[in-house]
Amino acid sequence: MMLFxxxxxxxxxxxxxxxxGVFLTASPASAGVTVDxxxxxxxxxxxxxxxxxxxxxxxxINYQANGSTAGRVFxxxxxxxxxVSEIPFQxxxxxxxxxxxxxxxALAQKRPWVYxxxxxxxxxxxxxLVINGKRxxxxxxxxxxxxxxxxxxxxxxxxxxxxxxxxxxxLPAIPVKxxxxxxxxxxxxxxxxxxxxxxxxxxxxxxxxxxxxxxCPATSLYPExxxxxxxxxxxxxxxxxxxxxxxxxxxxxxYGYAKQRSFPVVSLLNAGGYYAQPTAQAVAxxxxxxxxxxxxxxxxxxxxRNPDARAYxxxxxxxxxxxxxxxxxxxxxxxxxxxxxxxxxxxxxxQKAAQLGYSPLPKNLVQLGFDAxxxxxxxxxVPAIESCSNPxxxxxxxxxxxxxxxxxxxxxxxxxxxxxxxxQTGGASGVIGGTGVSGVISGERVVDGQLLTASKPLNLKSxxxxxxxxxxxxxxxxxxxxxxxxxxxxxMRRRRAKSxx
Amino acid sequence: xxVIDPSIALEGTTPIEEERVRPVTxxxxxxxxxxxxxxxxxxxxxxxxxxxxxxxLVRSWSAISAAGLSFFTTSAWQPDGGAFGIxxxxxxxxxxxxxxxGFAVPLAAGGALFITDxxxxxxKTPLVWLVDLLAAVPSLIYGLWGRAYLQPxxxxxxxxxxxxxGFIPFLKAKPGAGxxxxxxxxxxxxxxxxxxxxxxxxxxxxxQAPAGEKEGALALGGTRWGVVxxxxxxxxxxxxxxxxxxxxGRALGETIAVTLIISPTFDITRLTHPLETGGNSIASLxxxxxxxxxxxxxxxxxxxxxxxxxxxxxxxxxxxxVVSRSRSGASTEI
Numbered sequence: 001m002m003l004f005x006x007x008x009x010x011x012x013x014x015x016x017x018x019x020x021g022v023f024l025t026a027s028p029a030s031a032g033v034t035v036d037x038x039x040x041x042x043x044x045x046x047x048x049x050x051x052x053x054x055x056x057x058x059x060x061i062n063y064q065a066n067g068s069t070a071g072r073v074f075x076x077x078x079x080x081x082x083x084v085s086e087i088p089f090q091x092x093x094x095x096x097x098x099x100x101x102x103x104x105x106a107l108a109q110k111r112p113w114v115y116x117x118x119x120x121x122x123x124x125x126x127x128x129l130v131i132n133g134k135r136x137x138x139x140x141x142x143x144x145x146x147x148x149x150x151x152x153x154x155x156x157x158x159x160x161x162x163x164x165x166x167x168x169x170x171l172p173a174i175p176v177k178x179x180x181x182x183x184x185x186x187x188x189x190x191x192x193x194x195x196x197x198x199x200x201x202x203x204x205x206x207x208x209x210x211x212x213x214x215x216c217p218a219t220s221l222y223p224e225x226x227x228x229x230x231x232x233x234x235x236x237x238x239x240x241x242x243x244x245x246x247x248x249x250x251x252x253x254x255y256g257y258a259k260q261r262s263f264p265v266v267s268l269l270n271a272g273g274y275y276a277q278p279t280a281q282a283v284a285x286x287x288x289x290x291x292x293x294x295x296x297x298x299x300x301x302x303x304x305r306n307p308d309a310r311a312y313x314x315x316x317x318x319x320x321x322x323x324x325x326x327x328x329x330x331x332x333x334x335x336x337x338x339x340x341x342x343x344x345x346x347x348x349x350x351q352k353a354a355q356l357g358y359s360p361l362p363k364n365l366v367q368l369g370f371d372a373x374x375x376x377x378x379x380x381x382v383p384a385i386e387s388c389s390n391p392x393x394x395x396x397x398x399x400x401x402x403x404x405x406x407x408x409x410x411x412x413x414x415x416x417x418x419x420x421x422x423x424q425t426g427g428a429s430g431v432i433g434g435t436g437v438s439g440v441i442s443g444e445r446v447v448d449g450q451l452l453t454a455s456k457p458l459n460l461k462s463x464x465x466x467x468x469x470x471x472x473x474x475x476x477x478x479x480x481x482x483x484x485x486x487x488x489x490x491x492m493r494r495r496r497a498k499s500x501x
Numbered sequence: 502x503x504v505i506d507p508s509i510a511l512e513g514t515t516p517i518e519e520e521r522v523r524p525v526t527x528x529x530x531x532x533x534x535x536x537x538x539x540x541x542x543x544x545x546x547x548x549x550x551x552x553x554x555x556x557x558l559v560r561s562w563s564a565i566s567a568a569g570l571s572f573f574t575t576s577a578w579q580p581d582g583g584a585f586g587i588x589x590x591x592x593x594x595x596x597x598x599x600x601x602x603g604f605a606v607p608l609a610a611g612g613a614l615f616i617t618d619x620x621x622x623x624x625k626t627p628l629v630w631l632v633d634l635l636a637a638v639p640s641l642i643y644g645l646w647g648r649a650y651l652q653p654x655x656x657x658x659x660x661x662x663x664x665x666x667g668f669i670p671f672l673k674a675k676p677g678a679g680x681x682x683x684x685x686x687x688x689x690x691x692x693x694x695x696x697x698x699x700x701x702x703x704x705x706x707x708x709q710a711p712a713g714e715k716e717g718a719l720a721l722g723g724t725r726w727g728v729v730x731x732x733x734x735x736x737x738x739x740x741x742x743x744x745x746x747x748x749x750g751r752a753l754g755e756t757i758a759v760t761l762i763i764s765p766t767f768d769i770t771r772l773t774h775p776l777e778t779g780g781n782s783i784a785s786l787x788x789x790x791x792x793x794x795x796x797x798x799x800x801x802x803x804x805x806x807x808x809x810x811x812x813x814x815x816x817x818x819x820x821x822x823v824v825s826r827s828r829s830g831a832s833t834e835i
Contacts, residue, residue: 041792067792073799090795102581102795175677182765184793211583220793223579229682229764229778232789236761239649245656245681 033333035341038064039071039084042186042254043318046119046356047084050345059337059344067184068220068318075321076108081330082338083321084118086189087218088297111327115297116372117365118345120287120317121358122278123191125266126258127250128241129157131170137264140165140275142411143304143313146268147199149250150178150191151206152225157248165269165411172248179237179251180222182230190316191252193218198304198313238263255279256357267409272309274405282312283359284392290317292368309405317365324375332378339379342369347388354397362392554810561804564797572804576767578786580794580801587805589767593684593781594809597759598752600688600775601695605752606745608692609699616700617707618729629704636697644761647690652762655689656680659776674777682764684772684780690762691755695748702747702824706740707733739827746820750813753784760785783809 037047044065051061063084066074071083072090089104125146129136141149145161148154154161158171181188195203196218207216210223224230229249231237238257241249250266255278258265267275276282289302289311304313322338323330346369350360361369363385370382391397528536565572568585575586616628659680667673674680710733718728759782766772766779787802794802 069793069795069798070791073796102797104795177679182760182763183789184791211577211579213582216582221790224766224768229679230766231682231764232760236648240681243653243681245653246679 033331033337034060034062035082035334035337036062036064036080036329037071037082037084037320038066038074038080039321040068040086040186040318041065042068042086042121042190043084043119043358046345046349046353046358049352049356050341050349053349054341054344059341061337061341068186068189069184072104072108072321075113076104076111078111078328081323081334084318085321086186086220086316086318087193088115088319089321090217111330112324113321114324114372114375115292115319115321116342116369117290117298117317117361118320118369119350119353119358120283120315120361120365121190122255122280122283122286122312123187123194123252123314123316124255124258124278125250125268126238126241126253126261126263127266128243128246128248128263129172129250130247131172135264136169138166138169138267139264140267140269140411142269143194143198144202146266147195147202149176150180150195150252151202151209152178152227153202155227174248175227177246177249178225178228179240179246179249180224180228180230181232181234181237181252183232184220185222185234186220186318187234187252187254188222189218189220191314192222193300193316194304194314197301254357268313269411270309270311270313271305271307272311273411274309274409275411276310276312276405276409278312278314280354280359280397282310283315284362284397286311286313286315287317287359288362288364290365309410315359317361322372322376324377326377330377335376335378336380339373339376342373342376343380343382346370347390347393350390350392351396354391360390360392360397363390366390366393550814554807557803557807557810561800561807564800564804567797568801568804576769578767578790578801580798585801587783587808589769589772590781590783590786590805591808591812592769593763593766593772594753594783596684596772596775597688597691597755597763597780597782598749600685601691601752601755602745602748604689604692605695605699605748606741609696609703609744609748610741612696612700613703613707614729614733616704617710618725618733632697632700635693640694640755640757641761643690643694644758647686647758648762651690652681652686655686659683659685663776671773672776674774678774679778680776682762682778682780684763684775687759687762687780687782688775690758691752694755694758695751698751699744699748702744703737703741706737706744706824710736740824743820743824743827746816746823750816750820753782753813753816754809755782756784756788760788765789 040047044063047063048065051063054061064080068083068085068087071080071085074080075083076089089108091103091105125141127139129139141162142165145154145165148161155176156173157176158173159176163169163171192203196216200215204214204216206223206225208214210225212223222228222230229240231240234253234257237251238253238261240246241251241253242261242263243249255265265278267277270276270286285308286303286306288308289306291299291302293299298317298319300316303311303315306313320342322342326332326335346361346366350366353360366388367385370385373379374382385393388394564580564585568575571584572586574588575584576589577583578585578590612632616625616632620628660674663672663674663680714732714736715728718732723731759780763780763782763785764778765781765785767781768779771777771779772781783805787806790798790802
């Protein structure tokens with residue numbers, strides 16, 4: 001029996017040795033530098049996937065999706081190297097008396113920064129509306145009507161404002177149930193930024209009504225209003241709207257969540273006079289209108305009012321806030337890692353955008369990102385933009401050649417267009433490659449290596465065998481954790497039995 | 502220092518003094534180490550509580566000093582640019598907890614009585630085990646289950662109650678109002694979560710009902726229900742109150758399940774209609790707002806957390822006081 005215990009001890013020791021070996025061999029590849037980041041949950045699916053991609057190339061990126069505001073706070077309190085946020089640093093937080101209580105811009109001055117686009121997406125409006133026993137799938141809205149729905153100004157589906165957008169549709173006289181996010185969310189920030197810009201009168205009246213100063217800025221926390229229901233997480237609002245007892249509900253959510261449940265999303269009127277669906281194509285087309293101010297903040301008015309007939313207006317992107325000096329805790333070594341990471345996700349990483357539920361950044365935004373990388377101390381030299389394997393640049397994702405919208409999607413003043421989802425949704429279907437978000441993330445890992453080798457400017461080596469070894473060792477560790485206690489217990493019991501006999 | 506063995510002291514007879522175990526006058530190193538460790542562990546718990554309270558106070562100071570007394574009277578929560586206060590969230594927290602106790606206390610009392618006085622001895626242990634297992638289910642699971650499965654089943658019940666009992670003002674629903682994501686639904690789910698602790702304490706209390714009194718009641722011709730009504734329940738009354746308050750303490754702090762279900766509202770009229778859409782609690786407010794709050798907003802959340810901390814401590818302290826003062830709970834440790 002003693003022999004058996006000894007053998008067990010030996011096995012335990014060997015397992016421990018193997019694992020300490022893993023931790024030792026894993027670190028030198030990244031030259032010991034880990035770049036810490038934090039912020040947006042909205043873009044976290046993409047950032048986490050990209051961080052996993054580059055981890056195999058020895059770049060160590062540690063991203064904590066703790067919310068945009070937390071990301072910005074962590075940036076100026078020197079806890080992270082970079083932050084990801086839907087909105088820029090705010091100088092606006094004031095208390096009821098009007099005194100500024102948090103001026104983020106001033107607080108962040110000690111760590112000069114540059115904003116760069118990271119991932120784009122469209123905010124879709126998923127709804128549950130049954131007309132004559134059948135699910136209605138062809139709802140069309142203009143920005144003003146949409147803003148009125150989400151501020152409580154319209155509360156019946158047969159409101160004349162909705163009816164005038166949907167001529168010939170027998171809209172039911174049931175209450176509109178606007179469903180909002182109860183948690184802080186980047187989707188909320190993107191949508192409220194759109195309303196603040198495109199329906200300022202309605203938005204500002206709403207701000208005053210809920211007790212905020214007029215012309216209040218975009219917010220990550222949607223204020224509660226008469227008739228609203230709030231739910232936690234994108235999944236929560238989507239599930240709530242899709243519930244059979246919620247006929248008449250409408251929410252704002254990432255497009256992927258509506259697709260997952262096969263629920264329709266609103267076709268929104270764009271500046272070109274057409275009703276557009278939030279496909280990856282339509283988002284990328286709209287984002288060609290994005291501009292950046294000299295101070296680095298984004299100007300999305302050109303996106304919201306993009307005159308292209310195919311553009312989806314509520315399109316936006318989230319920023320990375322990257323340091324431009326080596327002020328604590330940043331360094332040139334970290335700049336090298338961060339620069340390579342940014343060059344990866346601006347180019348090869350964008351190939352996954354559509355599948356992860358986002359839209360690839362168009363060339364103009366990639367160029368902005370490249371300009372920003374040049375300002376990061378220690379970052380590698382920026383390659384020519386033509387060598388970037390971003391699908392909008394390689395031509396795999398042909399933004400310019402998207403089919404023009406069908407004539408039926410055009411806004412008409414006269415009534416007479418039949419209901420039914422034929423023309424309008426057909427014009428956009430088949431463009432986005434996205435399926436359910438969760439399914440893709442796991443399946444996508446297989447092709448990581450190929451995608452990475454396709455990224456010419458970075459010239460990173462693929463090393464998937466190292467990953468396989470890692471999985472094996474994790475399995476071993478799990479096995480030892482599960483089996484060691486009972487085995488030890490058995491061994492001890494036998495030993496005790498032997499000594500007592 | 503003399504250590505007297507209490508079991509021997511109870512015997513109370515002097516002649517066996519010679520047989521008394523010799524008191525250990527000099528402690529060995531091991532004794533001292535053990536004493537120090539246990540003393541340290543006990544003190545550490547208290548120190549931790551104090552440090553948590555202090556941390557909350559320090560972090561919430563800027564919000565408390567900005568809001569002043571209006572912190573307790575304001576119902577809105579707009580720390581960035583507006584007024585904020587815990588009037589609404591505090592009310593919502595107690596409403597959810599009361600709904601939960603309304604379901605959990607009768608269920609727990611019934612379950613505990615069945616286990617102690619009715620169940621055949623063979624199934625007693627499995628029953629105890631099953632009820633305790635309810636506590637092992639993660640609260641996230643309760644929340645998801647409550648939202649996806651329970652909610653559609655409860656909505657028709659809420660509708661029925663509001664149409665048939667609508668003459669009671671707070672049960673009457675506004676025309677067109679929804680019944681999903683309400684205080685009522687959240688309360689039902691929280692009831693399931695506080696059920697194990699309530700049942701465990703009540704079971705403990707009922708099982709200590711003096712056998713002599715029970716047998717006496719039976720000998721006088723009492724039925725089993727008569728015994729329960731006249732001996733077990735009066736004996737366990739204090740313990741039941743304590744168990745309910747312990748459940749209250751737990752229900753006040755429940756976070757994830759409530760967060761998943763309710764649609765947060767800061768409107769007092771909406772809150773006081775528990776069947777209608779809309780509810781709130783301090784814990785879920787913190788969970789929902791923490792990630793996207795400015796540094797001042799976080800300070801305000803800390804202040805709300807401090808309020809919850811103090812209230813929960815008070816409720817638990819009163820609960821253990823009630824239990825230990827009662828005849829049944831004197832030897833019950835909670």
